[in-house]
Amino acid sequence: MKLVVHKYGGSSVADAQKIINVARRIGRVRDSGAQVVTVVSAMGDTTDDLIKLAHTVSQEPDPRELDVLLSTGELVSCTLLAMALRDMGYDAVSLSGFQAGIHTDTTYGKARIYGVDAQRITKELDRGRLVVVAGFQGITEAQDVTTLGRGGSDTTAVALAAALHADRCEVYTDVEGIYTADPRIVPEARKLLEIGYQEMLELASSGAKMHPRSIELGAVYKVPIYVASTFVDAPGTLIHQGPDEHQMENRIKVTGIAYQAKIAKITVRGVPDRPGVAASLFEPLAQAGISVDTIVQNTGMERMTDISFTVNRSDVPRALQEVQKVLPVIGAAEVVTDPSLASVSIVGAGMQNTPGYASRMFRILADGGINIELITTSEIRISCIIKEEQVRQAVRLLHQGFHLDREP
Ligand code: ASP
Ligand code: MG
Secondary structure, three states: OOEEEEEEOHHHHOOHHHHHHHHHHHHHHHHOOOEEEEEEOOOOOHHHHHHHHHHHHOOOOOHHHHHHHHHHHHHHHHHHHHHHHHHOOOOEEEEOOOOOOEEEOOOOOOOOEEEEOOHHHHHHHHOOOEEEEEOOEEEOOOOOEEEOOOOOHHHHHHHHHHHOOOOEEEEEEOOOOEEOOOOOOOOOOOEOOEEEHHHHHHOOOOEOOOOHHHHHHHHHHOOOEEEEEOOOOOOOEEEEOOHHHHHHHHOOOOOEEEEEEEEEEEEEEEEEOOOOHHHHHHHHHHHOOOOOOOEEEOOOEOOEEEEEEEEEHHHHHHHHHHHHHHHHHHOOOEEEEEEEEEEEEEEOOOOOOOOOHHHHHHHHHHHOOOOOOEEEEEOOEEEEEEEHHHHHHHHHHHHHHOOOOOOO
């Protein structure tokens, strides 16, 4: 029998009527003869509200207690959904993350799944039941409740689909899928019918926002993930392995335009050009848990060089603190920051070996009067760091310039 995992986000189960609507949808899939495991997020803004509630009694809520508190949000939605299904005559059972066998490490608030023991779910499915699982939560070896990080129910769903060898994981949300650009910035952005995992990871800002770990998991275990709207009956986007592979070289090379705001650039000036300097600079940043993205070192002049790198804007004070400490150690002159930058990227799996994409991107930005501060490339993207105030315009110009509004 076909087995599918469905996942419904918080806005899809925000109130009683919406939960009943979801129950009807699941019932229809069951009626068509499939087994269904459903993963739910907490109702509406429940998780935010619970975090606020914790802060009313504690300035810095204890991580272990906070995770138990947050896990209750998903317990509410999964039990209500099971009740609604039973009311419609379906045999349904809800399971907490613990009962569903989601085993995690002990990093409260950001736990990683190290394994799924699917015995209980399999037993319930074998009894002919619909299974509803509380998303976003798991259990440590010591049987403490953990949560997977904000938006983590997607990862629960894909992990279950992988463990159960489900035919696919269907993620239902309040948008219709993944687009060639963020539709709030580019109204003519096109919905993509399919996209590869790697491209999806890059296009996370374009339409349905998914927990990045769910996409990584999907890629590793080859779980096809279908993202569509709970509310609109329209085709969604299938995230799967390489649409690039079967269409080979005929495929349009740029799939979409991604962007990221709130980026800051930190430049260390007058750095002596000798071995060990970069290591001395970046080691303390790594130790402080600050993730550094783009790094550029200029060619040295008179044995001096500049090193620039980008961090999230919110990490600037901490990063500066670390850099100030090593300045005298490495003998650098000064550090300067530019806190209001953003990145804009063209993304596509086939770009790598085709010359001309980078130059075309730079020309489009130049014609729009947009100055490029830094450039980085990877196998499937070319990114430019630009002024934040120009990022929306850059996304629009690139979308137009690469003709993404047209059907391929
Ligand atoms: N309820 C959790 C959150 O809001 C998990 C999720 O929605 O996936 O982050
Ligand atoms: Mg949520």
